[in-house]
Amino acid sequence: MTEQPHRDQLREAFESNEHNTPDPAAVYARVQELSLKYKRRRRGAQIAAGGVLGAGLIAGAINLPAFLPANQAVTNTAAGLPAAAPATSASASPSTENENLDAYTEAGYGYDDAGKLAKLWKMSDDDRIAVKAEAGRRLLLGETLPIQPSPDAPVEEETISPTQEKQFRAFFEAGYSWTEAEKLAKIWNIKDPSDAKLEAGKRLLAGQTLPVKPQKANVTAALEEKRANAFFRAGYDVSDAVKLAKIWNLKDAWGAKVEGGKRILAGQTLPIQP
Incomplete structure (x- = not known):
């Protein structure tokens, strides 16, 4: 994984x-x-x-x-x-x-x-x-514990493909969480809610509407996170966010990250270079 x-x-x-x-x-x-x-x-x-x-x-x-x-x-x-x-x-x-x-x-x-x-x-x-x-x-301290060690059994890492990564990201960026994944798993007769996330992400990427709606608060938080991530992916950092907050008269750096990411996703150019 x-x-x-x-x-x-x-x-x-x-x-x-x-x-x-x-x-x-x-x-x-x-x-x-x-x-x-x-x-x-x-x-x-x-x-x-x-x-x-x-x-x-x-x-x-x-x-x-x-x-x-x-x-x-x-x-x-x-x-x-x-x-x-x-x-x-x-x-x-x-x-x-x-x-x-x-x-x-x-x-x-x-x-x-x-x-x-x-x-x-x-x-x-x-x-x-x-x-x-x-x-x-x-x-x-050099003491000896009263029991002998018995380490947990090693496990093989599970990996996911780039396609699955996109599906997971689409699921969370839409504001969905584990609660909705469990509901979708029941609706779609999928045993593992994690697989329901992948199926949901696949459908979202295809422009389909899911039978379960995410919570409003989570949608708002997910949108802000998506924009903030876009800000960082463009090469900007926290110091840039502080500068932009002053330029845009925003209250804090987080608001600048979100606003900057919003503009970047819209194809706009920010007033400073990263």
């Missing part, structure tokens, strides 16, 4: 929960987990192809609100004993946490290991990223 579908998964996760207003720390922790999943998926493919050693894919559905970090501090660092109050992803700085998580992965431990350690250390099994970070911290 290319990087685009992973960005789509992140985007859908936020869109489907945008009204739930989760705690910012929880959002950050979940995004970190998703990022690490993708990194390990790529490493898993390298293993399957005879490449460097690393951890494989951590399987699991995206459920943003369920990943809520605890707020505890470490007092017992003995690796073989339950930790009375382990450190969590919310209490560590991003750089320190990443180092801990990398140490955990490089030592060969996987997702199931985090569940076992959560039980031993009496940590929340719902926040395995915190368990991994705590385990990595101990490993960096």
Whole structure:
């Protein structure tokens, strides 16, 4: 699978929960987990192809609100004993946490290991990223964990064709999300909603109308994103957006990106070169 579908998964996760207003720390922790999943998926493919050693894919559905970090501090660092109050992803700085998580992965431990350690250390099994970070911290201190590593099985990367990429893009740029994909899958008797996205994108590119309408808010957001992407694809960057915002008397750089992309898609020339 290319990087685009992973960005789509992140985007859908936020869109489907945008009204739930989760705690910012929880959002950050979940995004970190998703990022690490993708990194390990790529490493898993390298293993399957005879490449460097690393951890494989951590399987699991995206459920943003369920990943809520605890707020505890470490007092017992003995690796073989339950930790009375382990450190969590919310209490560590991003750089320190990443180092801990990398140490955990490089030592060969996987997702199931985090569940076992959560039980031993009496940590929340719902926040395995915190368990991994705590385990990595101990490993960096030279401690031995109470269980042997059992890395996740490596998986072979799935790839998509340029045509499928266009179909996915057409689906999302029209404002559709996973919710509509599930509905379309039922209507078209397609087992996997991801395949329904491809079919929907194919029909949209052919100028057809789908039997399900996207949410208005998503349509607006998707149009802005499409225009902003056109702005960047034309070679412009954030500093250019700041300049254009001043020229056009716009409130912020994002508005300039959207306006610039709109004009570029209409075949117009912007007042500055990228």
